[in-house]
Amino acid sequence: MSPVPASPKFPQSLDCEYTERAADADKITTLQDLVTHLRREQVKTQDLLSSLSFSLRSFNNLNQFLALIPLIVSRVTDVDAAALILFRPNGQVSLEQLYCHEGQQCRNIRLALETVTRQLSLVSASGINLSQAIEKQLGHQLVSDYRWFSTAILVRNVELHERGRLYLFSNNPTYIWTETRQKLAQLVADQTAVAIENDALTTQLRKQERISRELEIGAEIQARLLPSFSPKIEGVALASTCQAANQVGGDYYDFIPIYNQVPSPRQYRLNQANRWGLVIGDVMGKGVPAGLIMTMTRGILRADALHHHSPAEILKNLNQVMYADLENSSRFVTLFYSEYDPKTRKLAYSNAAHNPPLLWRSRLNEIERLDTDGMLIGLDPNTQYQEDEVTLDPGDTIIFYTDGFTDATNSNGDRFDEENLIRNFQEACHLFKDPQAILDHLFERLRAFMGKHNHGADDMTLIVLQIQPMLLTL
Numbered sequence: 058m059s060p061v062p063a064s065p066k067f068p069q070s071l072d073c074e075y076t077e078r079a080a081d082a083d084k085i086t087t088l089q090d091l092v093t094h095l096r097r098e099q100v101k102t103q104d105l106l107s108s109l110s111f112s113l114r115s116f117n118n119l120n121q122f123l124a125l126i127p128l129i130v131s132r133v134t135d136v137d138a139a140a141l142i143l144f145r146p147n148g149q150v151s152l153e154q155l156y157c158h159e160g161q162q163c164r165n166i167r168l169a170l171e172t173v174t175r176q177l178s179l180v181s182a183s184g185i186n187l188s189q190a191i192e193k194q195l196g197h198q199l200v201s202d203y204r205w206f207s208t209a210i211l212v213r214n215v216e217l218h219e220r221g222r223l224y225l226f227s228n229n230p231t232y233i234w235t236e237t238r239q240k241l242a243q244l245v246a247d248q249t250a251v252a253i254e255n256d257a258l259t260t261q262l263r264k265q266e267r268i269s270r271e272l273e274i275g276a277e278i279q280a281r282l283l284p285s286f287s288p289k290i291e292g293v294a295l296a297s298t299c300q301a302a303n304q305v306g307g308d309y310y311d312f313i314p315i316y317n318q319v320p321s322p323r324q325y326r327l328n329q330a331n332r333w334g335l336v337i338g339d340v341m342g343k344g345v346p347a348g349l350i351m352t353m354t355r356g357i358l359r360a361d362a363l364h365h366h367s368p369a370e371i372l373k374n375l376n377q378v379m380y381a382d383l384e385n386s387s388r389f390v391t392l393f394y395s396e397y398d399p400k401t402r403k404l405a406y407s408n409a410a411h412n413p414p415l416l417w418r419s420r421l422n423e424i425e426r427l428d429t430d431g432m433l434i435g436l437d438p439n440t441q442y443q444e445d446e447v448t449l450d451p452g453d454t455i456i457f458y459t460d461g462f463t464d465a466t467n468s469n470g471d472r473f474d475e476e477n478l479i480r481n482f483q484e485a486c487h488l489f490k491d492p493q494a495i496l497d498h499l500f501e502r503l504r505a506f507m508g509k510h511n512h513g514a515d516d517m518t519l520i521v522l523q524i525q526p527m528l529l530t531l
């Protein structure tokens with residue numbers, strides 16, 4: 058029987074080389090697996106962040122977007138649970154969203170967070186570092202085998218301020234809060250801040266749009282309450298305008314037809330009143346509150362004028378009726394009320410601390426101030442008002458105005474004042490024989506004084522009344 062040939066023996070150096078090559082192959086395979094895993098994780102992270110960005114652009118509801126935040130941040134940072142805690146502007150702290158797998162661990166985290174936020178909401182948040190307070194309370198609430206990390210949610214208003222934090226929880230003792238994980242968490246937190254900021258801006262925009270619409274409605278109502286044109290009064294030419302500083306103003310003027318008896322349809326249609334109430338007023342303040350008071354003043358005044366009271370009695374009644382409402386609003390009304398009789402050309406008037414109208418006497422070329430004693434409407438319920446009367450001659454011209462005209466300033470802060478108004482009014486009466494031309498001239502001179510880019514801070518109202526020459530009959 059022939060002997061079995063012995064197995065060939067390789068040199069020891071070749072055996073070592075083979076072992077080393079096998080080890081290198083294992084390392085390459087391990088490295089390839091690691092690269093593949095990292096690529097998968099990178100793709101997963103990119104997909105999650107892309108989904109978050111798409112949600113930020115797509116969702117109109119902030120709560121829908123915030124519900125995704127803990128889920129996304131837990132996936133991109135490989136933690137067991139994540140929570141979104143928000144700090145409200147009113148000082149309240151709330152657990153907005155929590156993501157974790159159901160079980161005892163999740164219940165422990167939820168209980169701890171709810172206890173912490175409830176405790177902080179019961180105390181004043183002013184002067185408290187909420188982040189440090191939460192960290193401290195979590196240390197008491199959670200057992201030691203939980204590790205947590207947090208990232209700030211910073212919203213820019215005038216300056217950056219913290220509106221909440223993202224909390225990440227892990228019970229893996231080997232978990233490392235790496236720089237990459239920190240950056241990913243901060244990226245999610247930044248997206249959250251953008252969503253909160255966008256929601257606040259959208260809410261503010263909607264509020265402004267609603268206010269703007271309300272102002273438009275208020276301005277439309279007020280425009281309908283102010284005279285749309287000057288009435289035709291026998292022997293009188295009129296021109297008038299009101300330029301509001303805001304959409305809704307506090308200036309008021311009116312022409313009220315007063316009949317001695319119930320007018321016939323023809324008299325009413327042709328405005329053939331026995332007398333005319335000429336009124337101008339100014340509510341202290343601007344905007345919607347002033348506009349509402351102006352509307353109330355108009356209604357009361359028109360109703361009282363029809364009872365054939367004298368101008369002084371009308372102001373007295375108006376003051377007593379409006380006193381309680383004006384006192385509560387901390388606003389007052391200046392008002393000049395007058396009644397003109399076309400037959401006698403007499404103007405009876407009473408003044409409640411309004412700018413006195415200016416009367417230009419055509420024959421004498423002189424300016425008179427039409428004024429009587431009387432306090433603001435709404436200041437004292439027992440105020441007594443004085444009354445006076447003047448007879449007007451052909452060519453005589455009166456301007457009724459509000460203080461927005463004389464208080465208008467130029468770029469140096471100088472007021473237009475009554476002296477400038479008198480001088481320009483007298484000049485206009487010499488240049489023009491038409492009320493509208495006089496009105497236009499006065500506004501032109503005012504705009505020249507104020508400057509091209511200055512539109513005035515207060516409402517400006519002007520009425521020009523001129524007595525027409527008597528027609529000679531052959």
